[in-house]
Amino acid sequence: MWATAAHQDTLAAPGTANRGRLRAAPDGIDVYFDHVGGEQLRAGGDAMLIGELAERTGTTTRALRYYEEQGLLESARTPAGYRVYGPAAVTRVRDVRDLLASGFTVEDVKSFVRHLDTDLLEVFTYSQARADAYAVGAHRVAELEERIATLTRVRDILVRRMPWPAAPGGAPEQCAT
Structure with missing residues (x-):
């Protein structure tokens, strides 16, 4: 007991x-x-x-x-x-x-708290009642796109300087530089 x-x-x-x-x-x-x-x-x-x-x-x-x-x-x-x-x-x-x-952070998830007690929809349709959650989602997508663009730029710089990691097999002797 x-x-x-x-x-x-x-x-x-x-x-x-x-x-x-x-x-x-x-x-x-x-x-x-x-x-x-x-x-x-x-x-x-x-x-x-x-x-x-x-x-x-x-x-x-x-x-x-x-x-x-x-x-x-x-x-x-x-x-x-x-x-x-x-x-x-x-x-x-x-x-x-x-x-x-x-891809949401814990801080982002806090904006969804009132929607967490029922199964989440596979695709969220827009409604005014969820406008705050949509704003968080839009911000998160924009932030991820910015990070992807930054990582792509960094990768391109690295490949220009050291082309062999991007070559098939990754061996320096396979690159024509």
Whole structure:
């Protein structure tokens, strides 16, 4: 059992806003955790500890702690201070990882927070409600295009000075210079 009546009716790790509450259940005392959006999680029921969430989403516990630190993910706490996540956290983490893999930074992903609890669309159609996220996307594309142009210029300079790395086989004797 995660808690006893000695914990009274409020449980939380120091400094956390997400608190667990004891509630009588037909089979004894259960601990429920207030979670994101007022959702309540039952310890041992729909709640997951950080390791299980990491396994379900193919990431590390370190990454999950970082997402939480950055405001991209929220957790409740057990009486012992362990992080507890609800089922919606799986979708959120997958969405965060998908956006990061698409070229967005963590700062960029913060502008998508209110859209992270449902599966992301393969292609985002424009809507005024998502204008802020589109602005972030447009900025990210422009920044990537600038970096690609810079890298292309640097590569061209290097190939002019040392043409053999660009030659087939990469051997200096194969270059006519």
